[in-house]
Amino acid sequence: MTIFFKKQDKVCRFLNPFSGFEPSEAKCQVRWDPLTGRSGRLAHFVGLKPPAADLSQIIEGSKNNCPFCPENLSAMTPKFIKEEISEGRLEKGESVIFPNLMPYDAHSALAVLCQKHYRPLTDFPPQIFSNAFANCLDYLERVISDKARTFGLVTWNYLPAAGSSQVHPHFQVYATETPGNFISTQMAASQTYYRENSRAYWDDYLNAEIQTGERLIKEAGSSVWLTDFVSLSVLTDIIAIFPYKQTLFDLSMEALEETASMLNSLLSYLGKQGIYSLNMAWMPAVEGRPDCWLQLRISPRLYLAPHVWCTETPSLFYQYQESFMVWSPEDTAKDIRASF
Numbered sequence: 001m002t003i004f005f006k007k008q009d010k011v012c013r014f015l016n017p018f019s020g021f022e023p024s025e026a027k028c029q030v031r032w033d034p035l036t037g038r039s040g041r042l043a044h045f046v047g048l049k050p051p052a053a054d055l056s057q058i059i060e061g062s063k064n065n066c067p068f069c070p071e072n073l074s075a076m077t078p079k080f081i082k083e084e085i086s087e088g089r090l091e092k093g094e095s096v097i098f099p100n101l102m103p104y105d106a107h108s109a110l111a112v113l114c115q116k117h118y119r120p121l122t123d124f125p126p127q128i129f130s131n132a133f134a135n136c137l138d139y140l141e142r143v144i145s146d147k148a149r150t151f152g153l154v155t156w157n158y159l160p161a162a163g164s165s166q167v168h169p170h171f172q173v174y175a176t177e178t179p180g181n182f183i184s185t186q187m188a189a190s191q192t193y194y195r196e197n198s199r200a201y202w203d204d205y206l207n208a209e210i211q212t213g214e215r216l217i218k219e220a221g222s223s224v225w226l227t228d229f230v231s232l233s234v235l236t237d238i239i240a241i242f243p244y245k246q247t248l249f250d251l252s253m254e255a256l257e258e259t260a261s262m263l264n265s266l267l268s269y270l271g272k273q274g275i276y277s278l279n280m281a282w283m284p285a286v287e288g289r290p291d292c293w294l295q296l297r298i299s300p301r302l303y304l305a306p307h308v309w310c311t312e313t314p315s316l317f318y319q320y321q322e323s324f325m326v327w328s329p330e331d332t333a334k335d336i337r338a339s340f
């Protein structure tokens with residue numbers, strides 16, 4: 001079935017005080033996600049350069065009592081109960097996993113990524129991610145008994161603009177039967193598409209994206225990387241799709257290492273654009289759902305005006321749940337391709 005990237009241009013006219021109140025106009029565009037119909041807006045003419053935020057005080061001020069720094073971790077972080085994980089904590093490379101004191105579900109943990117308290121986005125070597133992903137998989141493998149009902153979720157909120165109270169890089173990793181509205185909506189729409197077309201939406205979607213090439217970043221060995229037609233971020237979302245895979249358990253170590261290497265390159269790119277904060281989330285289905293393909297989504301975050309702590313989540317986004325992009329996904333993909 002043809003995948004339709006629906007968009008509609010809008011023009012707003014006004015008398016401009018910066019040109020003697022001459023008639024002026026500004027354009028924006030409404031877009032709809034081809035699968036779910038989720039809408040979002042694009043004001044690509046803005047071409048916002050992320051305003052620099054001075055993080056030095058936050059980084060320095062949080063070092064002393066950081067529970068995730070190596071000298072504090074064993075005394076300040078909880079341990080798993082023996083019946084669950086007899087070692088108390090799980091370690092792989094520099095990654096350490098322990099229970100989350102503010103759990104999201106019955107099995108809810110944090111994964112510290114590295115020993116360093118702070119890393120700019122340009123300094124995340126691939127092995128930090130591959131070790132952390134493998135460690136998260138080990139944890140999820142131990143706490144999930146029914147892979148057909150339970151989602152293994154791994155997310156990353158990096159720095160306060162992305163909703164993290166800790167500077168020290170760490171993932172949230174948890175098992176749940178209720179994966180949240182975004183995944184649930186995508187799964188329901190994927191199921192409908194599969195029933196109606198006898199094939200996975202994601203297969204047709206990737207073919208359409210590869211054919212136009214407008215938002216394509218790279219076809220890697222086990223994943224395809226692109227920018228999202230309707231991003232959540234005010235900049236642009238980068239997504240990876242893993243064909244024919246449903247969950248993190250389906251990924252080989254080779255696929256995790258490839259993902260880690262792509263993350264290293266993409267975060268470097270984002271860091272060089274002045275981005276310092278992001279959300280990242282694995283979007284899995286559950287076992288036995290060939291209609292859904294595993295995804296990884298990166299949403300850059302920022303303060304629109306750091307000097308007054310202005311976030312990029314006004315009513316439009318937070319309450320109407322309508323994203324507003326100021327970076328064109330097509331231009332961004334082109335720029336990332338050139339940087340590779």
Ligand SMILES: [Zn+2]
Binds near residue numbers: 063066067117168
């Ligand atoms: Zn620390």
